[in-house]
Amino acid sequence: MKVIILGDGGHSRVIQEMLETIGSxxxxxxxxxxxxxxxxxxxxxxxxxxxxWKLLRSNTKIVVAIGHNEIRxxxxxxxxxxxxLYLSVIHPTAVISTSAMIGSGxxxxxxxxxxxxxxxxxxxxxNTAAVVEHDCVIGDYTHISPNATxxxxxxxxxxxxxxxxxxxxxxxxxxxxxVIGAGSTVIEPIPAYSKAVGSPTRIIERILIK
Numbered sequence: 001m002k003v004i005i006l007g008d009g010g011h012s013r014v015i016q017e018m019l020e021t022i023g024s025x026x027x028x029x030x031x032x033x034x035x036x037x038x039x040x041x042x043x044x045x046x047x048x049x050x051x052x053w054k055l056l057r058s059n060t061k062i063v064v065a066i067g068h069n070e071i072r073x074x075x076x077x078x079x080x081x082x083x084x085l086y087l088s089v090i091h092p093t094a095v096i097s098t099s100a101m102i103g104s105g106x107x108x109x110x111x112x113x114x115x116x117x118x119x120x121x122x123x124x125x126x127n128t129a130a131v132v133e134h135d136c137v138i139g140d141y142t143h144i145s146p147n148a149t150x151x152x153x154x155x156x157x158x159x160x161x162x163x164x165x166x167x168x169x170x171x172x173x174x175x176x177x178x179v180i181g182a183g184s185t186v187i188e189p190i191p192a193y194s195k196a197v198g199s200p201t202r203i204i205e206r207i208l209i210k
Contacts, residue, residue: 001024001025001026001059001060001061002025002026002028002057002059002060002061003019003025003026003027003028003060003061003062003063003087004027004028004029004030004031004052004055004056004060004061004062004063005027005029005030005031005062005063005065006031006032006049006052006062006063006064006065006066006075007030007031007032007064007065007066008030008031008032008034008035008046008065009032009065009066009067010067011065011066011067011125012030012032012065012066014109015063015065015089015107016030016065018089018091018107018109018110019063019089021091021092022089022090022091022092025061025087027044028044028045028055028060029044029045029046029047029051029052029055030044030045030046031045031046031047031048031049031051031052032046032048032049033048033049035047035048036048038051049075052079056085060085061085061086061087062081062085062086062087062105063086063087063089063105063107064076064086064105064123065107067125067143069141069142069143069159069160069161069177070141070159070177072123072141073123073140073141073158073159076105076122076123083104083105083122084104086104086105086122086123087105088102088103088104088105088106088107088108089106089107089108090102090107090108091108091109091110091111091112093110093111094108094109094110094111094112094113094114094126095112095113095114096108096114097114097115097116097117097118097134099116099117100114100115100116100117100118100119100120101118101119101120102114102120103120103121103122103123103124103140104122104123105122105123106120106121106122106123106124106125106126107124107125107126108120108126109125109126109127109128109129109130109146110128110129111128111129112126112127112128112129112130112131112132113130113131113132114126114132115131115132115133115134115136116134116135117134117135118132118133118134118135118136118137118138119136119137119138120132120138121138121139121140121141121142121158122140122141123140123141124138124140124141124142124143124144125142125143125144126138126144127143127144127145127146127148127164128146128147129146129147130144130145130146130147130148130149130150131148131149131150132144132150132154133149133150133151133152133153133154133170134152134153135152135153136150136152136153136154136155137154137155137156138150138155138156138160139155139156139157139158139159139160139176140158140159141158141159142156142158142159142160142161142162143160143161143162144162145161145162145163145164145165145166145182146164146165147164147165148162148163148164148165148166148167148168149166149167149168150162150168151167151168151169151170151171152170152171153170153171154168154169154170154171154172154173154174155172155173155174156173156174156176157173157174157175157176157177157178157192158176158177159176159177160174160175160176160177160178160179160180161178161179161180162174162180163179163180163181163182163183163184164182164183165182165183166180166181166182166183166184166185166186167184167185167186168180168185168186169185169186169187172186172187172188172189172190173189173190174186174189174190175189175190175191175192175193175194176192176193177192177193177207178190178191178192178193178194178195178196178207179194179195179196179207180196180197180201181195181196181197181198181201183199184196184197184198184199184200184201185198185199185200185201186200186201187200187201188200188201190203191203193206193207193208194206194207195207
């Protein structure tokens with residue numbers, strides 16, 4: 001299997017190392033619009049994202065390795081490719097229940113835990129040592145940051161960002177495109193397009209999505 005990585009920042013470098021550890025595919029290209037001229041390094045093509053169309057083959061998979069939820073969604077929407085072309089990357093140290101569902105293009109980092117009947121959407125990031133407990137439902141393009149904990153039956157809408165070491169108590173819903181600050185404790189539902197911080201959280205800002 002050939003793998004094309006979209007994005008070449010810090011998040012991408014972590015995914016590149018994960019793919020090396022897993023050893024299940026050969027990275028043939030790293031595409032990022034910061035590259036105005038294409039080149040090869042160690043046999044890997046570096047070029048703009050538009051170069052993707054010259055590389056797609058039947059045995060090729062894509063990973064959108066961009067940490068920013070909104071940009072990740074925009075790229076997937078613009079490409080308008082079948083879900084089957086996107087590779088889900090799961091680090092071997094992650095603990096994933098056999099009854100959990102993992103959406104296409106989702107990345108699960110080292111030492112993360114996804115427990116029974118959890119349902120993770122498409123193109124999500126479950127970051128290092130994050131915990132997604134039983135029966136959680138995680139919307140597409142959500143990012144659960146390092147050491148964050150979602151207790152049982154938590155749900156999120158699309159594009160939510162849960163900050164590092166935040167905790168969400170059982171059964172609470174985080175509305176779409178909301179942000180939970182690092183270290184926060186969520187004890188009440190959070191409406192969509194809200195930034196909430198503190199322990200317990202309070203809403204400090206309404207978010208405008210472009």
